[in-house]
Amino acid sequence: MQLSGVITSIIAAAACVSALPKPPVKRAVGGLTKRPPAQQVLLCQGANATGICHYEAYALDECHDVSEDFFHNTRTFAPDGDDFYCWPRVGKCADICKSPTGCTFGGAFYFDNPHKYDLAQIAWEKSLVSFDCHKNITTDGTAA
Ligand SMILES: *[C@@H]1O[C@H](CO)[C@@H](O)[C@H](O)[C@H]1NC(C)=O
Ligand SMILES: *[C@@H]1O[C@H](CO)[C@@H](O)[C@H](O)[C@H]1NC(C)=O
Numbered sequence: 001m002q003l004s005g006v007i008t009s010i011i012a013a014a015a016c017v018s019a020l021p022k023p024p025v026k027r028a029v030g031g032l033t034k035r036p037p038a039q040q041v042l043l044c045q046g047a048n049a050t051g052i053c054h055y056e057a058y059a060l061d062e063c064h065d066v067s068e069d070f071f072h073n074t075r076t077f078a079p080d081g082d083d084f085y086c087w088p089r090v091g092k093c094a095d096i097c098k099s100p101t102g103c104t105f106g107g108a109f110y111f112d113n114p115h116k117y118d119l120a121q122i123a124w125e126k127s128l129v130s131f132d133c134h135k136n137i138t139t140d141g142t143a144a
Helices: 003-019
Strands: 038-044 053-059 063-065 076-079 084-089 130-135
Touching: 038 130, 076 084
Parallel strands: none
Antiparallel strands: 038 053, 038 076, 063 130, 084 130
């Protein structure tokens, strides 16, 4: 097929798709599709979600090395949900941590952490290398 033929086919297909009635946007209750165990975290080089940012859903219970852009260069670290928390770490995932504090600044990062929009407030703006996130666990041991 000639390139122009391909393009015509694509346009025809696209036109066909857009002619279909749009399915109603419905919020799944009880979930047809189970939400994957991942949560969104916003990382930015600047405070208050400024500068270069990256927003992604990260799998829970796994360590994630930050990309080069954010290596030792993250001031906004904002978990975007109150049902999970993250541990920012000073070492790479593959590193063996020998610090008794787990190579974090000693605390988990929750949605309501007052420093999430400026890690400089806890002198951590040049420390983030990796992190891992976990679902909130209630006192009786079940997931929140
Ligand atoms: C971030 O925003 C808060 C609230 O508007 C402000 O008080 C603070 O100075 C800002 N931080 C920086 C580093 O711009
Ligand atoms: C998860 O834990 C944090 C910190 O204790 C709390 O603020 C938040 O409300 C909890 N979220 C849920 C869904 O239990």
